[in-house]
Ligand SMILES: *[C@@H]1O[C@H](CO)[C@@H](O)[C@H](O)[C@H]1NC(C)=O
Ligand SMILES: *[C@@H]1O[C@H](CO)[C@@H](O)[C@H](O)[C@H]1NC(C)=O
Ligand SMILES: *[C@@H]1O[C@H](CO)[C@@H](O)[C@H](O)[C@H]1NC(C)=O
């Protein structure tokens with residue numbers, strides 16, 4: 140089956156190149172007509188070939204260190220000139236050979252056209268569009284996160300070289316997916332701080348790390364939106380006015396970890412502060428969060444940028460300051476370096492004149508911005524002579540990149556239900572397939588938001604049609620107010636099997652659009668149930684969505700033996716779905732977020748940021764770490780066509796924490812020990828597991844190591860210490876090793892935000908295995 144669909148590829152590329160050459164003709168005709176030439180060369184500074192004088196400037200001297208070059212440059216600029224480098228649409232300084240630069244580009248899951256810094260044209264009509272991040276996260280494969288980042292940065296550099304992209308990309312989004320209603324949950328790696336941290340560090344490294352091992356940046360990534368931002372627009376509360384009330388404990392053990400890992404492990408070149416207020420202070424005006432934590436504690440090597448127009452929002456919507464100059468001064472003094480928008484460009488000079496902020500603070504801010512551009516090679520003259528100089532349009536949408544897009548989708552897709560091993564469908568037994576539903580033949584829906592133009596699309600219908608004879612009925616659109624049920628029933632009754640592809644799209648969940656409930660839109664559930672009743676063969680329900688849905692009705696319906704969640708699976712989504720449905724790929728994705736029942740939204744206002752339950756009010760808490768109520772599916776759920784078993788080979792039963800003499804816990808009874816350097820030395824241990832694939836299909840399997848700490852400090856009931864994905868041939872086994880650092884991994888954050896290792900029994904879980912570890916002094 141796989142070969143059938145691969146054989147189709149050449150035909151498609153012929154069509155594609157015909158349409159490219161047509162658009163090239165059109166393009167030149169059009170632009171010649173109005174006398175504008177399309178830009179096909181990169182923007183860069185220090186072009187000594189056009190101005191030999193530039194060789195005299197220290198900032199153009201590649202042999203000097205970044206800091207020296209930056210201070211040389213800043214010294215040469217007037218205050219007015221410096222201020223033009225505080226905004227995304229930065230100024231040019233012709234006398235110094237510095238052209239205009241647009242800082243705003245995006246590359247969430249492929250080079251994107253969102254953001255004015257990047258465009259597609261006849262020269263590069265599309266870029267590889269990987270699955271939306273929530274599905275990639277479901278692969279739980281850190282090398283995949285990095286591999287995708289690497290392809291994206293190669294395509295970005297290729298587009299930069301022909302003047303179509305910038306070098307600074309405001310991706311990834313690593314906010315915790317706290318509430319299933321959040322319209323931007325799709326952009327994130329899910330609800331777990333550990334998974335989000337690993338995603339952040341690996342995707343960033345994939346984007347940034349230089350291909351030749353030097354310390355230069357390939358492109359600059361940006362972890363956003365710092366912090367505790369995960370509400371867009373819910374029942375009249377929007378992100379521009381929302382004040383997130385966050386406890387110290389939730390802040391440090393839920394909202395901050397992905398950003399911390401992004402900076403410390405990913406070495407990211409930028410952090411973006413968010414629109415919302417946190418405990419009364421706008422994130423971009425909070426000196427503790429910016430200068431204190433990101434710059435001070437984590438030592439960001441790069442720049443802090445404000446979400447687009449958020450400095451304006453601070454003044455005009457949040458009325459946090461009395462004057463615009465005050466807003467400019469406060470944000471810069473808090474540690475902001477760059478404004479996406481024009482506010483700082485307009486009001487900073489007056490802020491300096493009024494004495495609200497000293498020019499040295501402007502120097503500091505632009506220095507971080509310039510240093511980033513230096514590390515990108517922007518001041519090194521023509522980039523086509525540099526490390527990535529050979530990259531160009533031929534390196535975008537290569538067969539290899541597009542294969543990775545398909546591979547990423549199949550690694551992420553989650554098998555949620557598979558009664559009687561209905562899947563995979565056997566292509567010898569199933570001769571006809573009814574393909575039904577609003578998302579059954581979609582293109583754009585598959586790529587979610589912060590998208591680019593993909594290389595090409597394979598819709599689910601097209602993917603399935605490549606394997607078997609199909610009939611098609613849309614049934615309804617996503618809103619599904621008036622389904623054409625009879626038509627759909629008719630084809631289901633005639634086919635050997637039925638695939639229903641339902642779910643959401645950007646009209647249901649998106650930036651600026653949170654959901655108010657968790658049910659499938661409109662009459663989708665009715666369509667599913669009615670079609671299932673009428674169908675002749677087995678029914679496969681496929682949910683295409685970012686957030687989870689209450690699909691308990693389908694989970695309970697014996698007429699629906701199989702359910703798959705496919706996220707927004709990217710340009711090759713349809714091919715990946717067919718790979719799984721027909722068994723050329725063994726599913727291995729696991730849910731990166733809990734799927735709650737509809738009753739959840741009645742109990743939990745989206746505006747309540749608390750992760751922990753509150754028995755006094757009946758508030759049930761959030762995420763698998765704290766929530767104790769009923770779920771439809773939970774974090775980590777996902778089946779395979781094989782069965783995997785775990786056997787513990789090595790794990791300690793006892794861990795003694797060495798305390799210095801005279802430590803208070805020697806004499807009084809302590810529930811936990813502070814995580815301090817001294818106690819934490821040599822507190823790492825190994826856990827070894829034997830994992831067996833007892834099934835008849837080879838496949839990949841994610842081993843999750845969870846721990847339930849002793850019930851002190853409102854600790855999570857369970858949290859993920861680590862995960863490891865392994866590939867195993869059928870009937871084979873392998874060893875999986877975890878290195879556990881007691882202070883880092885076993886610790887919990889207490890009520891005032893300090894890390895502690897709880898004393899007592901920590902129960903480690905892997906699948907059905909449970910192992911008790913006694914931690915004592
Ligand atoms: C280079 O410097 C000389 C001397 O200052 C000046 O006359 C000339 O215009 C400069 N060239 C450019 C291209 O700026
Ligand atoms: C920016 O470039 C424009 C167009 O080349 C030029 O007119 C203008 O003087 C430049 N601005 C500065 C500050 O050099
Ligand atoms: C499926 O979608 C493709 C791409 O948009 C379109 O060309 C084709 O006609 C559609 N097929 C059906 C059966 O609607």
Ligand SMILES: *[C@@H]1O[C@H](CO)[C@@H](O)[C@H](O)[C@H]1NC(C)=O
Nearest residue numbers: 280282283286839864865866
């Ligand atoms: C993880 O992803 C990489 C890149 O696609 C792939 O080569 C590898 O096989 C995957 N690992 C597992 C265990 O599936």
